[in-house]
Amino acid sequence: MNVEIADLTRRFGRSQAVDGVNLQAGPGVFGLLGPNGAGKTTLLRMMATVIPPTAGRLRLLGRDPGAHGPRREVRRRLGYLPQNLGYYPGFTVTEFVEYFALLKEMPAARVPAAVAAAIEQVDLGDRARAKLRTLSGGMLRRVGVAQAIVNEPELLLLDEPTAGLDPEQRVRFRALLRELGQQATVVVSTHLVEDVGTACSQVALMDQGKIVFHGTPAELTARGTEQGTGDAPLERGYTAVLAAARSHAVARS
Amino acid sequence: MSSPPDDVDLSRVWIGVAAQVWRRQPGRLERAAGRLLRSPGLARALLTTPSLLLPWLIASVVVLAAGAAATLGSGQPVTALLAPAVAAAAIAYSYGPGIDPAWELACSMAVSVRMVLLARALAVFAVNALLGLAASAVSASGAAAAVTFGWLVPMTAVCAFALAVATVARSANAGAAAGVAAWLIVVLSGRVASGDFTAAVADPVLFLPYLAAGAGCAAVALYATRIPRGTSR
Numbered sequence: 001m002n003v004e005i006a007d008l009t010r011r012f013g014r015s016q017a018v019d020g021v022n023l024q025a026g027p028g029v030f031g032l033l034g035p036n037g038a039g040k041t042t043l044l045r046m047m048a049t050v051i052p053p054t055a056g057r058l059r060l061l062g063r064d065p066g067a068h069g070p071r072r073e074v075r076r077r078l079g080y081l082p083q084n085l086g087y088y089p090g091f092t093v094t095e096f097v098e099y100f101a102l103l104k105e106m107p108a109a110r111v112p113a114a115v116a117a118a119i120e121q122v123d124l125g126d127r128a129r130a131k132l133r134t135l136s137g138g139m140l141r142r143v144g145v146a147q148a149i150v151n152e153p154e155l156l157l158l159d160e161p162t163a164g165l166d167p168e169q170r171v172r173f174r175a176l177l178r179e180l181g182q183q184a185t186v187v188v189s190t191h192l193v194e195d196v197g198t199a200c201s202q203v204a205l206m207d208q209g210k211i212v213f214h215g216t217p218a219e220l221t222a223r224g225t226e227q228g229t230g231d232a233p234l235e236r237g238y239t240a241v242l243a244a245a246r247s248h249a250v251a252r253s
Numbered sequence: 254m255s256s257p258p259d260d261v262d263l264s265r266v267w268i269g270v271a272a273q274v275w276r277r278q279p280g281r282l283e284r285a286a287g288r289l290l291r292s293p294g295l296a297r298a299l300l301t302t303p304s305l306l307l308p309w310l311i312a313s314v315v316v317l318a319a320g321a322a323a324t325l326g327s328g329q330p331v332t333a334l335l336a337p338a339v340a341a342a343a344i345a346y347s348y349g350p351g352i353d354p355a356w357e358l359a360c361s362m363a364v365s366v367r368m369v370l371l372a373r374a375l376a377v378f379a380v381n382a383l384l385g386l387a388a389s390a391v392s393a394s395g396a397a398a399a400v401t402f403g404w405l406v407p408m409t410a411v412c413a414f415a416l417a418v419a420t421v422a423r424s425a426n427a428g429a430a431a432g433v434a435a436w437l438i439v440v441l442s443g444r445v446a447s448g449d450f451t452a453a454v455a456d457p458v459l460f461l462p463y464l465a466a467g468a469g470c471a472a473v474a475l476y477a478t479r480i481p482r483g484t485s486r
Contacts, residue, residue, distance in 0.1 A: 050360040075363040086354035088301070094275045099301070102294035103362035116271035120264075128275045147358070 001026050001059075002155050002185035003047065008056035010042050017042040019209035020056070029181035031200035031217070032189040033238060038206040040189040041083050044159050047187065048080040061154055076105050079153030083160050083189075085144040089133035093124055093143050096132060100147040118150040121176060123169070137164040145173070149180065156186045162195055174199040193234045197221075205241055212245035294364040295372055302373045303352060304343040305380065313339050313381060317388040325391075333404035333454040334440060336385035340408050341415035341432025343381055345425050347373040348416075352425035367478045370420070378412055403454045410463040411436045413470035420477040 003025040010018040018039045032040045045051050046058060049065045061077055063070035087096060097115045106114060119128050122142040127135065132143065141164045148156060161177075162170050177199040180186050190196065196203050197217050205213040205220070213220060217234060224236030228243070279287070279297075287296035303309055320335040348370045350356040359366050382405060389404075411432050419428025436453075443452030443459075453459065 045357075048361040050357060072363050072365070075361060078361060080358065080361045082357040084357070086356060086358065088354060095277055098277060099297055100358065100362065102297050103359065103364045105292070105294060105363040108293045112272035112276040113268055116268045116275055119275075120268060120271065125271065128271070 002061050003030075003187070004057070004059040005047075006057040008043070008046065008058055009054050010039075010046060010051065011054045016209050018046070018053075021206075021209075021211055023204060023211065023214070025185050025187065025202065027181065027183060027185055028201040029177050029186045029188060029199050031196035031203040032187060032206065033191075033193065033196055033203060034206035035242070036191075039209040040206050041159055043206070044080075044157050044187065044189050045082075047155075048078065048082075048157050049075060050080075050082075072105075074155075076151070077154045078104075079148035079151065079156040081141075081144045081148045081158045081161055085140060087132045087140065087143070089131065091132050092129050093119060093132065093135075093146070094128050096143055097147045097150050101150045104151045106151050114150050114152070118146040121149060122146045123172065138166060138169060141165060142169070145176075152184075154184050156180060156184050158186065159189045160191070161188060162190065162192060170195070193230075193232065193238055197232070197234045205238065205245075207242055207245050208249065210245075213241045290372060292364060292368075294362075295368060298359075298364065298369045299372045299376055302347045302377065304347040304373070304377045309343060309346070310380070313343060313384055317384050318391075321388040321391045330403065330451050330454055332385065332388045334451070336381070336388070336404045337408040337411040338433045338436045340378065340381035340385070341411040341436060342429040343377050344374055344412040345415040345419040345428030345432055347377045349419050349425055349428075350423040367475075370474070370478055374412075374416055378409075381412075382408070406460050406463045406467075407436070407439070407454060410467035410470070411439075413467040413474065417470040417473040417477070420474045 001024045003023060005021055005023040008018055008021045008023075009016065021039075021043060032043070034040050042051070046053050047060065049060075049071055052066065058065060060074045063074050065071040065074050088099075091099065094115055097118055098111055101111045101115055102108070116128075119125055122145050124139065124142055124146065127139060132140065135143065141161065145158070145161055148158065162173055165173060174195060177186055177188065181199075181201070188195065188200065200217055203213075203215065203217050203220055204211050213223070220237040220241065221233045222237065223244075224230070224233060224238070224240040226240075228236035228238070228240030230236045230239050279293075283296050283300055286299055287293040290296055290299070299305070316335060316339050317332060320332040323329070323331040346352050348366075353359060356366075359369070385404060385408065414435050415428045415432025417428075418431035419425050422428065440450060440453045443456065444450050446452065447456070449455070
């Protein structure tokens with residue numbers, strides 16, 4: 001298993017963003033669904049080793065990221081696209097991707113070809129030497145994906161990767177996700193259920209810091225056959241599971 | 254036009270061509286830093302700090318040159334009074350979430366942000382110390398020892414303070430403002446206590462407190478960027 005999480009908790013002051021999450025994931029594309037404020041981004045940030053958990057157990061690629069040496073090793077094999085991608089406006093696409101390839105400690109001799117391959121994979125070859133300040137929001141998102149995949153990561157964490165992409169790009173990106181998921185563990189946090197339906201082999205639904213559903217997209221769809229609202233079958237499953245989880249929470253309290 | 258042989262992977266060929274066409278040639282300074290630090294990534298991160306970019310360096314040179322001219326004209330150690338404030342601002346803007354737009358991403362990299370902090374702070378401090386020494390030499394403000402203890406020691410303390418505030422508050426603006434304000438308070442306090450504006454850089458009694466304050470602030474900065482404890486239990 002590339003991701004092993006047990007009773008993982010993260011608090012910010014009095015607020016409990018992630019509340020006792022248990023999760024395991026091997027190679028494949030894993031979708032993380034949930035409403036705003038459900039804790040998806042916080043969970044992804046802990047998996048990206050950006051913030052430490054308050055409590056619980058986290059193992060990534062068979063290592064404990066709490067210790068310095070293993071964390072560095074995990075980070076070499078990790079790809080991460082944050083929800084808000086900060087960038088240097090004066091860098092070109094190539095310079096930006098190369099910068100993070102170097103910070104991931106890729107061997108310098110391998111970097112130029114890896115950068116070129118990553119840029120081509122996100123269809124930005126024609127803008128490789130353009131300054132980032134000249135790119136659209138969707139293109140910047142693709143630059144973010146390129147830096148995440150430049151080191152051919154074994155664990156790829158993508159927070160809202162399709163935000164700002166046009167429908168055509170979104171379709172191509174889902175194909176890229178499926179391709180990457182053949183070798184690596186790809187965790188995708190998204191609001192878009194159609195991304196999950198077409199690209200993910202497993203899906204977890206988060207609400208109020210907890211995982212309230214874990215299964216396949218087909219199993220999530222099946223939950224919405226009798227109740228749930230939405231235009232698509234998966235959407236109905238999503239709303240049905242959320243409604244059930246919330247009524248359980250109300251009953252408990 | 255004939256088609257390529259079946260065993261030729263055109264996309265692979267194109268990647269090889271693109272890698273050569275798009276590749277960035279590191280400058281001499283970056284190559285030297287990469288060898289010195291034994292990390293091309295750290296060298297690249299070092300040279301992307303705003304405080305080592307040309308506009309910053311030009312601004313520092315202008316301020317210190319004006320200070321040297323004023324020292325020559327008035328006989329007062331203006332360079333010594335200016336240098337700590339200039340360096341404190343530069344240090345505050347060398348690193349951190351307040352100044353690095355890609356901070357979140359940098360926090361997930363194998364080259365740790367703390368190493369970047371140390372490399373950048375040291376380099377920015379060294380550059381500013383060299384600029385200050387040059388300005389002092391031009392304005393002939395005293396012997397080397399007097400120059401060193403006159404403003405290099407307070408500059409170290411003020412820089413460490415600015416760095417500590419910038420890392421704790423996660424704001425370069427806060428760090429720069431705190432560093433400049435602290436130095437202003439020290440200079441004005443010296444004026445009130447001894448009737449002399451230059452007491453902050455001329456009174457040897459202050460050197461030990463400066464060094465102690467510098468060490469304390471450096472410890473705070475290191476604590477603020479400490480590696481989190483183990484999470485697997």
